[in-house]
Amino acid sequence: xxxxxxxxxxxxxxYYWAKWRIAADGTHEGDELTPSDTWxxxxxNKNIVDWEDNPExxxxxxxxxxxxxxxxxxDCFVWGPKVADLGSTKPVLSVGTFDEMKKALTAASHALxxxxxxxxxxxxxxxxxxxxxxxLSGTSNAVEPCxxxxxxxxxxxxxxxxxSDDYCPCQNAPDRETRRARxxxxxxxxx
Numbered sequence: 001x002x003x004x005x006x007x008x009x010x011x012x013x014x015y016y017w018a019k020w021r022i023a024a025d026g027t028h029e030g031d032e033l034t035p036s037d038t039w040x041x042x043x044x045n046k047n048i049v050d051w052e053d054n055p056e057x058x059x060x061x062x063x064x065x066x067x068x069x070x071x072x073x074x075d076c077f078v079w080g081p082k083v084a085d086l087g088s089t090k091p092v093l094s095v096g097t098f099d100e101m102k103k104a105l106t107a108a109s110h111a112l113x114x115x116x117x118x119x120x121x122x123x124x125x126x127x128x129x130x131x132x133x134x135x136l137s138g139t140s141n142a143v144e145p146c147x148x149x150x151x152x153x154x155x156x157x158x159x160x161x162x163x164s165d166d167y168c169p170c171q172n173a174p175d176r177e178t179r180r181a182r183x184x185x186x187x188x189x190x191x
Contacts, residue, residue: 009074010044010082011055015173017080018042020065020072027070034076040065041083041173044074066175069160083173147171151178 010016017039023030047062054060063072147155152171155178156163159170169175174182 009056009079010061012082013044013046013061014085015041015043015083015088015169017083018063018077019080020077022076024070024072024076027068027072030070033068038176039080040176041169042066042072042077043086043169043172045086047071064169066155066169066173067158067160147174147178151181154178 018041019036019039020033020042021035023034027033043064045062045064046060048057048060051057051060058073058075061074063074063077065072151174153163155170155175158175158177161170163171165171
């Protein structure tokens, strides 16, 4: 049996899923912002010119958190998987991806238990397989759209860079407020 690989501290710049657990010294409102149990996309940046010589060195790479002016360090986070390289045009996967996978696995588990106890249900098998296929292929609601100009502007106003840094996560990945606004807008459209 193979064990699942546990995500480790990033050793290359890019966008990663992370839970911010400890604020670096001097972080404005750091005590209020951490610890967080919310998975967010953060940006890992080169901090030292020759960072590639020793990427494990504490300050070789720094972390930018949307809406936070102060630099954070990699040991301040619990790390999840890498989302994309810096400057990548790949879509950013949302926390919904994990929810979609959990939903698909739960449905599959329930269907298998049903079969274990003698139920023969082709409709259940088909709908469960379709749900799993959609979650695995990313065709479910697991892909988050890129930021609109208005969203970038709004996020920039909440961020220490004030929207002036194209490499800042506030200009590349939706933050909590943007996700909430998108959810509220989607709910209004459904009504």
